[in-house]
Amino acid sequence: MLELTGATYRYAGYARPVLHGVDLRLDDGEIVGLVGPNEAGKSTLCLVASGLAPASIGGDLKGTLTLDGTPAAGLKTHELAARVVVGFQNPNTQRSGIAATVFEEIALGPMNLGLAVEETVARTREAIARLHLESLIERDPQRLSGGQAQLVGIASLLAMRPRHVILDEPTAQLDPAGTRLVGEALRALAEAGTSLLIAEHKTDLLDEVCGRILVIDGGRIVMDGPTATVFDDPRLHDLGVEPPARARLARALADRGVEPAAVTAALAQGLGA
Amino acid sequence: MLPAAALAGVGGRLVRISLLLTLPIAISVVLVSVFTRAGTTVLFTIGPFDATAEGVDFAGQTLVRLFAISTSIGLFGLTTEPRSFILDLERRRLSPRFAFVALATLEAVPAMVERSSVIASAQRARGLDTEGSIRARLRGILPLVGPVILSSLTEVEERSLALEVRAFGRPGRRQLLWRLPDSGRQLLARALMLGGLLAAIALRLAGAFPRLP
Numbered sequence: 001m002l003e004l005t006g007a008t009y010r011y012a013g014y015a016r017p018v019l020h021g022v023d024l025r026l027d028d029g030e031i032v033g034l035v036g037p038n039e040a041g042k043s044t045l046c047l048v049a050s051g052l053a054p055a056s057i058g059g060d061l062k063g064t065l066t067l068d069g070t071p072a073a074g075l076k077t078h079e080l081a082a083r084v085v086v087g088f089q090n091p092n093t094q095r096s097g098i099a100a101t102v103f104e105e106i107a108l109g110p111m112n113l114g115l116a117v118e119e120t121v122a123r124t125r126e127a128i129a130r131l132h133l134e135s136l137i138e139r140d141p142q143r144l145s146g147g148q149a150q151l152v153g154i155a156s157l158l159a160m161r162p163r164h165v166i167l168d169e170p171t172a173q174l175d176p177a178g179t180r181l182v183g184e185a186l187r188a189l190a191e192a193g194t195s196l197l198i199a200e201h202k203t204d205l206l207d208e209v210c211g212r213i214l215v216i217d218g219g220r221i222v223m224d225g226p227t228a229t230v231f232d233d234p235r236l237h238d239l240g241v242e243p244p245a246r247a248r249l250a251r252a253l254a255d256r257g258v259e260p261a262a263v264t265a266a267l268a269q270g271l272g273a
Numbered sequence: 274m275l276p277a278a279a280l281a282g283v284g285g286r287l288v289r290i291s292l293l294l295t296l297p298i299a300i301s302v303v304l305v306s307v308f309t310r311a312g313t314t315v316l317f318t319i320g321p322f323d324a325t326a327e328g329v330d331f332a333g334q335t336l337v338r339l340f341a342i343s344t345s346i347g348l349f350g351l352t353t354e355p356r357s358f359i360l361d362l363e364r365r366r367l368s369p370r371f372a373f374v375a376l377a378t379l380e381a382v383p384a385m386v387e388r389s390s391v392i393a394s395a396q397r398a399r400g401l402d403t404e405g406s407i408r409a410r411l412r413g414i415l416p417l418v419g420p421v422i423l424s425s426l427t428e429v430e431e432r433s434l435a436l437e438v439r440a441f442g443r444p445g446r447r448q449l450l451w452r453l454p455d456s457g458r459q460l461l462a463r464a465l466m467l468g469g470l471l472a473a474i475a476l477r478l479a480g481a482f483p484r485l486p
Contacts, residue, residue, distance in 0.1 A: 056437050057430075078443035085438050093431035096439070097384075098376040100356050104450060109439035111447045112369075120448055142380075156439065 002026040002049065002084065002164045002195055007063035009048050018044045019219045021063070026164060026195035031186060033206035033227065034199040036216035037240030042199040043089075045216060046168045049197060050086035051075065068163060082113060085157040089169035094153030095141050102144070102152055103128070103137040109160040127159040130185040146173035154182060158189065165189065166197045171205060183209050207231055207244035215239060274344035283351045290351070291343040299336055306332035355379050361453045369447055373436075381425075389421050 004024040010017040018041050026032055026049075036042050047053035051072040054061050065072040067083045075083075088094060099105035106127055110120040128134060131151050136144065141152060150173045157165060165186075171179040179202065186196055186209050200206050206213060206227065213230035215223035217239050223230050230236065231247040243251075250260045278287040310332075312325030356376060363372040393401075393414075402413050436442075476482060 050438070052434055052437065056434060076442070077437045078440045081438055081440040081443075087438075088431060088435060090428075090431060093428050094435045095432070096373075096436060096441075097380045097432065098356070098360075098373055107450055108441075111450065112440040112443055114443065114445060114447055117448050117450060120450065142384075153435075160439065 001028060001066075001068060002197075003064075003066045004049050005064050005066075007045075007048055007061060007065070009044060009053060009062075010060045011044075011053075012058040012060075017060075017219065019048060022048075022216075022219070022221055024049060024197070024214070024221070026197055028163075028193045028195055029190050030212065031190045031196045031198065031210045033203075033210035033213045034197055034216060035201070035203060035206065035213060035241045040216045040240075041219040042216055043168050044219075046086055046166045046197070046199055050084050050166045051080040052077070052086060055080060078112075081109075081160065081162075083162060084164040084166065085109075085160050085162040086166040087154055087157050087168060087170055089172045091144075091146060091149035091153045091173060094156065095149065097142075099141055101137060102133065102139050102141055105141040105152060106133075106155045106159050109156055113160070123159045123161060127155040130158060130188060131155045131181055147175060147178050150174055151178060151181065154185070158185065162194065164195050164197075166199075168199045169201065170198065171200065171202055179205055201242075203231065203242060203244040204246075207246055215241065274341065274348055278344070278348050278351070281348070281352050283348070287344055287347045287351060290347045291340060294343045294347065295336070295339045298339060302335050302339070303332045306335065357453060360449060364449050364452055366446075369441075373441070385421060385425060388424060389417060392417050392420050392424070 002025070004022060007019050007022040007024070008017050009019040022041075022045060024032075024045070034042055034045065044053065047057065048061060049065065051065055051067070053059050055072070055075070056077050067075075067080075070083075072080060096105060096108050099108055103124060107120050107124040110123045115123070128137060131154060133151060133155055136148060136152065139148075141149070144152060150170065154167070154170055157167075167186075171182050174182065183205055186198070190196060190209075198206065198210065210227045213223070213225065213227050214221050215230060215236065222239065223233065223235070228247075231243045232250065234251075236243050242248075253260050253263060274287070275284060278284040307324045307328040308319070308322040310325055310328030312323075312327030314326035315323045316326055316329065317324050356379075359367070359372050359375050363369055396413075396417060401416065402409055
């Protein structure tokens with residue numbers, strides 16, 4: 001379990017905090033979505049929940065982060081890396097720059113952990129298979145498209161087999177097929193007991209994979225609840241978050257006095273016929 | 274060097290690159306040595322300067338040495354894939370951090386060129402003139418320097434975070450996935466080169482080679 005309690009975080013050199021008293025709990029096997037308008041503090045929350053802020057980037061954190069019962073405050077960054085990983089939205093900066101092939105790029109994390117070659121290769125192959133990257137393994141990581149690089153970046157994190165995964169807009173550069181692949185991989189990870197926090201603007205993906213949604217605004221968690229409840233909440237639009245297509249359709253039908261259940265039944269009847 | 278380069282199939286390229294590399298220094302060496310070196314045998318005179326045979330001899334010896342150095346470096350560069358070389362050094366106990374710095378440096382130049390090109394295209398689309406006379410180009414290019422450097426710095430920070438996430442900061446050695454093939458003949462060649470180097474140093478110290486005048 002990953003637990004952040006009362007987190008107030010201020011970047012080094014800034015007078016005002018970006019996060020204010022944030023509580024976050026990720027249970028094992030749980031996928032939690034994080035949405036909010038631009039500059040709401042999503043990326044900062046990802047950094048704080050991963051322990052990188054303040055361990056690696058400095059700044060001032062009030063509150064505690066615990067990873068499976070261990071306080072993160074005393075852990076070095078490589079010890080954090082064995083427990084929690086975070087993926088950033090720019091795939092170019094995910095690239096190590098020292099791997100000649102995609103296979104080596106994905107294998108870099110397990111190699112750094114000092115695992116035996118057989119274990120490194122097994123984890124790498126597993127991550128490649130999860131995201132269907134077999135056709136890319138011999139390619140130079142510098143010569144990938146944005147979407148391919150993003151998938152390789154995610155695979156590089158999965159190969160670490162962390163207990164907790166935090167992803168900041170993991171599908172920003174992906175087409176619908178790539179987004180589906182990522183969704184399937186995340187679900188498989190959760191089924192294996194990994195907890196996930198996903199900050200995304202694409203609420204359709206979150207609607208499909210998340211059990212719970214957090215809405216952040218101005219550095220504070222303003223909504224926290226089951227996915228359907230949060231995405232059906234009319235206040236979401238005012239917070240600058242576009243609900244998923246399912247919720248928008250349901251609202252449009254409700255506005256016209258049509259019960260969504262009736263449409264579902266009619267569709268099912270039509271498909272059956 | 275030249276027979277080795279010919280064997281590796283890079284003889285022509287090596288000569289071209291070495292000549293290009295040494296040319297600027299060679300010109301200054303020839304001018305300074307031939308016309309300013311004191312000597313008794315004057316070959317010809319240009320204005321106040323005498324070209325001496327001793328100066329020509331000194332210039333010739335210096336040029337040969339320069340060419341030997343540049344062909345050594347050139348042959349190494351033409352026959353060695355930098356990434357493989359550094360990763361093999363890491364396998365031989367080079368620090369992973371040093372290996373990263375070396376490889377990241379190698380990658381930095383093409384990455385910066387690519388980023389500059391993207392930023393220049395974006396600025397041109399907004400009307401910045403980066404073509405024409407040298408003065409016009411300078412005027413157009415100077416505003417690009419800031420964004421290129423700043424974006425590179427930002428990228429370096431994000432990349433270092435991404436590496437931290439992948440346990441790059443873990444102390445101790447990391448497992449490398451492969452090793453370069455290293456045949457018995459290569460080992461023998463390296464041993465012979467090392468032996469030759471030590472013998473050359475010993476002979477040099479013993480005064481077996483002529484010194485530059």
